[in-house]
Amino acid sequence: MSERSIGLLGERKKARLEELARASADKGGVSLVRDAARRLRRNPVAIVGAIIVGLFVLVAAFAPLIAPHDPVQRFDELTRNLTVDNIPGASSEFPLGSDPLGRDFLSRLIYGSRQTLFVGVLATLIGLAFGVVFGALAGAFGGWIDVILMRLTDVMLALPSLLLAITLVAMASKSSQWTVIFAVAIVNVPIFARLLRGSMLAQRESDHVLAARALGVKERNIVLRHMLPNSLTAVIVQATLTFAVAILDAAALSFLGLGDPDINRAEWGLMLGVDGQRYFEVRPELAYYPALAIIVVALGFTLLGEAMREAIDPKNRR
Amino acid sequence: MSLLDVRDLSVVFQRRGERPFTAVDKVSFTVEPGQTVGLVGESGCGKSVTSLAIMGLLPRRGNKVTGEVLFDGADLLKLRPDDMRDRRGRDIGMIFQDPLSSLNPVIPIGIQVAEVLERHRGMDHKAALKEAKELLDAVGIPDPMRRLKEYPHQISGGMRQRALIAIALACKPRLLIADEPTTALDVTIQAQILTLLKQLVDETGTALIMITHDLGVVAGLCDTVNVLYGGKVVERARRHELFGHARHPYTHGLLNSVPRLDSPRGERLHAIPGSVADNIPWAEGCAFAPRCPNVVDACLEGPPPLEPTATGGDLRCNNPVSEEVAVP
Structure with missing residues (x-):
């Protein structure tokens, strides 16, 4: 726009033009993250997933404020009529009734989200951390390191993941929530490692890595700055999906009685497996609600993960 | 140096x-x-x-x-x-x-x-x-x-x-x-x-x-151009020499296949017949021989040597395009 043509415009339009020019100048770079986030916001599947995950995290974070009662306290009002054939149902004070020990079922469900989040996050992060290290080593160096690591992952992937997790828990001398976390984490390590190695290998052959070599960039920087960041997207997506699997696996272990033996700890898998199964004839809700909670949360993470996979896929970029 | x-x-x-x-x-x-x-x-x-x-x-x-x-x-x-x-x-x-x-x-x-x-x-x-x-x-x-x-x-x-x-x-x-x-x-x-x-x-x-x-x-x-065929230099010349008097049949073919503004409409572009896949190994003769219009018996008896030309370039050919034939 030349000086003269601006001169013909009104003052207001001139100001608007300058504002537009400034806005476009300030825009700067749109990073991969921001670009993906923009595409996520337009995807209804991602929105639904994000809402479920968001609610779940909020409930877990503010459990003490939301829960009407203490989750471990046994209430006289509930224990008074409690027998194996009669578990008190909903009342105005206890909206979902009692659990088999006379504790408030709703509060235990709400506190259960904390345990699920804790186990899910830690199992996923630990699995991710080890998987990334092994995958990056195998992909960056190749050769015998690659062969050894990949044969190890083959062995682990050959076993069904839940069976492997059960074996790992059974091997531990004492079961606690940490044995569950580590068992679920270890089961997921080979998946991350294999995935990262694959994309690292693809990156190693890519033009921009060759170009970086042609500039004399050191090998360490080629791996850390050029190969790894470009390989991580698939792993990040996998982590979101793994979260759902970790929740299900941890619940399954508890369901089988291989989880934390602490009877005071509220945990959905345990609630479903022990109370829900044993008293299904008396009060099926004891099974329904924890099962529903597990399913909905796992679904939320799966939806979000799938949507992220789509959003982050380079093929979808403009 | x-x-x-x-x-x-x-x-x-x-x-x-x-x-x-x-x-x-x-x-x-x-x-x-x-x-x-x-x-x-x-x-x-x-x-x-x-x-x-x-x-x-x-x-x-x-x-x-x-x-x-x-x-x-x-x-x-x-x-x-x-x-x-x-x-x-x-x-x-x-x-x-x-x-x-x-x-x-x-x-x-x-x-x-x-x-x-x-x-x-x-x-x-x-x-x-x-x-x-x-x-x-x-x-x-x-x-x-x-x-x-x-x-x-x-x-x-x-x-x-x-x-x-x-x-x-x-x-x-x-x-x-x-x-x-x-x-x-x-x-x-x-x-x-x-x-x-x-x-x-x-x-x-x-x-x-x-x-x-x-x-x-x-x-x-x-300034200077090296023409490669099948992994060997077949002709080397200064730019003007190359465009004015390409000697190697391959270079000649390359220059002929460039579309020209002054050629009659509807005329087909020149192409070198065959493809690189038709090479014969250099050990047995000139790799370009199967596609070459100027091929002679000597071309199949062994690789022609890279020899200096009168104009200061180098040429690897038994039967080069004659110097008088300028590129159209």
């Missing part, structure tokens, strides 16, 4: 259990300081492998590189990997064919330019970024301050290639290898990039090896 003296460079790809394949066969050429040298030939003739061998960028396994690559008198092929790494980007720069895939997609342009400066010129990050802005300005990228922060996918193809040129020239290398730098660009941008390269090479005194299959690029840029 020549800046770069490539002597009998051979690259043999050898996989276990497979027949070895000679991609580059005793190629020799020199580059003088400030000179622009073309390596021309069709796909698969060994142009890119030659450039990668000079840079020491061929994969470590599965190939054998022999010969000498003397840069300033020192043989690059004998350098330790660390020393060669220090030279890449500092003494020899390289530009690749596809500007989008040659830039790291997750790092802003400015950081990528700055990375080389920090690596080879020991600049701190702030100074390097400032210099990066100057460099982007020098290669004609408008509003360089803003482009510094942008990612490769946000800028146009021409600008990406300019950014790559800025990166390659950041440390003022004495030799720049451009491997088909304009192939992925459309024609108007090609012209801009070539003009820019020519201008930068003239200004900085950088020698340039131009690898291309596009004779138009050669015509505008190169």
Whole structure:
């Protein structure tokens, strides 16, 4: 726009033009993250997933404020009529009734989200951390390191993941929530490692890595700055999906009685497996609600993960 | 002394259990300081492998590189990997064919330019970024301050290639290898990039090896041209000699196949019959013989030698196109 043509415009339009020019100048770079986030916001599947995950995290974070009662306290009002054939149902004070020990079922469900989040996050992060290290080593160096690591992952992937997790828990001398976390984490390590190695290998052959070599960039920087960041997207997506699997696996272990033996700890898998199964004839809700909670949360993470996979896929970029 | 003296460079790809394949066969050429040298030939003739061998960028396994690559008198092929790494980007720069895939997609342009400066010129990050802005300005990228922060996918193809040129020239290398730098660009941008390269090479005194299959690029840029076929140099000539009096039937065919504005409408373009796949091995004769219009018996008896011509070039042919026949 030349000086003269601006001169013909009104003052207001001139100001608007300058504002537009400034806005476009300030825009700067749109990073991969921001670009993906923009595409996520337009995807209804991602929105639904994000809402479920968001609610779940909020409930877990503010459990003490939301829960009407203490989750471990046994209430006289509930224990008074409690027998194996009669578990008190909903009342105005206890909206979902009692659990088999006379504790408030709703509060235990709400506190259960904390345990699920804790186990899910830690199992996923630990699995991710080890998987990334092994995958990056195998992909960056190749050769015998690659062969050894990949044969190890083959062995682990050959076993069904839940069976492997059960074996790992059974091997531990004492079961606690940490044995569950580590068992679920270890089961997921080979998946991350294999995935990262694959994309690292693809990156190693890519033009921009060759170009970086042609500039004399050191090998360490080629791996850390050029190969790894470009390989991580698939792993990040996998982590979101793994979260759902970790929740299900941890619940399954508890369901089988291989989880934390602490009877005071509220945990959905345990609630479903022990109370829900044993008293299904008396009060099926004891099974329904924890099962529903597990399913909905796992679904939320799966939806979000799938949507992220789509959003982050380079093929979808403009 | 020549800046770069490539002597009998051979690259043999050898996989276990497979027949070895000679991609580059005793190629020799020199580059003088400030000179622009073309390596021309069709796909698969060994142009890119030659450039990668000079840079020491061929994969470590599965190939054998022999010969000498003397840069300033020192043989690059004998350098330790660390020393060669220090030279890449500092003494020899390289530009690749596809500007989008040659830039790291997750790092802003400015950081990528700055990375080389920090690596080879020991600049701190702030100074390097400032210099990066100057460099982007020098290669004609408008509003360089803003482009510094942008990612490769946000800028146009021409600008990406300019950014790559800025990166390659950041440390003022004495030799720049451009491997088909304009192939992925459309024609108007090609012209801009070539003009820019020519201008930068003239200004900085950088020698340039131009690898291309596009004779138009050669015509505008190169002082000396090496025509490669099947991994061997078949003709070497100064630019005007080559365009005026191409002697090798292959070069002749290449020049004939360039579309011309003054040819009658509807006339079919000339093509060299067959494809590179029809080569016979050099050991048995001239690799071009099966496609050559001038083939004689001697061509199938053994490889013709590379012999100097009267005009100061070199020619590998038993029955060259006669000097009187100018290219139409």
